[in-house]
Amino acid sequence: MTHPYPQGHVRHKTTPIQAFIILIVVLLCASCRQPSEQELAETELQIADSLYRTHRYEAALAHIDTIHIRYPQQIRIRKQAKLIELRIHIEEEDSTYVRAERALLERTDSFNRLSRGPYLFEKNTKYQREGFYTHRSQSASGIKGRTLLKASVDEMGRLTLQSISWGRTGHTSFKATCEGQEAESSVIAIGSGWHFLSEIGGMRYEKLIYRGEEAQRLTNFLVAQEKPIRITLLDGEKKMGSYLLSRADQQALKEMSRLAESLRRTREAEHQLSVAAKKRSLYENELAAYEKELNESNAASDAEK
Numbered sequence: 001m002t003h004p005y006p007q008g009h010v011r012h013k014t015t016p017i018q019a020f021i022i023l024i025v026v027l028l029c030a031s032c033r034q035p036s037e038q039e040l041a042e043t044e045l046q047i048a049d050s051l052y053r054t055h056r057y058e059a060a061l062a063h064i065d066t067i068h069i070r071y072p073q074q075i076r077i078r079k080q081a082k083l084i085e086l087r088i089h090i091e092e093e094d095s096t097y098v099r100a101e102r103a104l105l106e107r108t109d110s111f112n113r114l115s116r117g118p119y120l121f122e123k124n125t126k127y128q129r130e131g132f133y134t135h136r137s138q139s140a141s142g143i144k145g146r147t148l149l150k151a152s153v154d155e156m157g158r159l160t161l162q163s164i165s166w167g168r169t170g171h172t173s174f175k176a177t178c179e180g181q182e183a184e185s186s187v188i189a190i191g192s193g194w195h196f197l198s199e200i201g202g203m204r205y206e207k208l209i210y211r212g213e214e215a216q217r218l219t220n221f222l223v224a225q226e227k228p229i230r231i232t233l234l235d236g237e238k239k240m241g242s243y244l245l246s247r248a249d250q251q252a253l254k255e256m257s258r259l260a261e262s263l264r265r266t267r268e269a270e271h272q273l274s275v276a277a278k279k280r281s282l283y284e285n286e287l288a289a290y291e292k293e294l295n296e297s298n299a300a301s302d303a304e305k
């Protein structure tokens with residue numbers, strides 16, 4: 001009978017240690033298998049969910065973006081990621097709403113206290129959508145016969161500046177100078193919608209009206225000055241006369257400017273509160289739609305099984 005092993009060959013038995021090493025190598029090779037797209041996407045989803053639950057929203061959204069970009073075919077996981085994303089947005093808008101509500105209360109209180117100062121409020125509800133504030137020292141009876149600059153503020157906090165002249169008429173712009181600094185208004189043509197001429201009590205009366213950025217620019221210059229300001233009335237390059245703005249009118253402009261800023265800040269807070277509420281509502285509606293769609297999809301899958 002022929003021996004199964006060639007002459008001189010010695011058969012070695014596998015020892016327990018060698019068997020253990022072989023098992024470890026086999027397990028390591030098995031663990032080296034590349035994970036599927038679904039597994040990778042699920043890992044990203046688990047990380048995003050963990051970050052969301054610990055309120056690390058920015059990091060969570062970064063992992064959600066990764067799911068949408070790298071794994072577009074993983075529809076179910078992307079929908080679950082979208083649910084987390086919408087919950088994050090809702091909680092962020094909740095925080096924004098609380099901050100805006102707090103700011104609105106503070107700014108409304110500040111404005112209410114300020115508006116009890118030397119201001120008059122006028123509104124013709126029949127013809128005007130918005131009323132406006134003026135300074136008590138520059139009421140209609142208080143400015144008759146005086147050449148001056150007068151500010152008013154509407155209910156949105158928008159400031160209007162008027163160049164008013166009694167007796168001498170024909171100016172289409174003005175220039176303010178103080179200690180070598182100056183600011184000149186734009187030209188408002190006679191007969192335009194912002195140039196008014198009339199006669200009151202036998203005196204000629206002229207008014208130029210500046211709004212928006214122009215009014216704000218001129219007012220900012222005027223209220224920044226501490227020394228007397230000279231106002232020169234102009235018609236093109238022609239000087240129509242000049243006067244020193246009174247201390248009382250200078251102070252009135254400063255107080256009107258403060259009122260306008262306070263009212264603008266209040267309106268901004270109202271707007272932020274409204275935007276936060278609308279955005280939260282939109283995200284809630286979108287979340288409800290996604291949850292419904294996902295539940296229906298899961299129910300259909302269960303029925304097929």
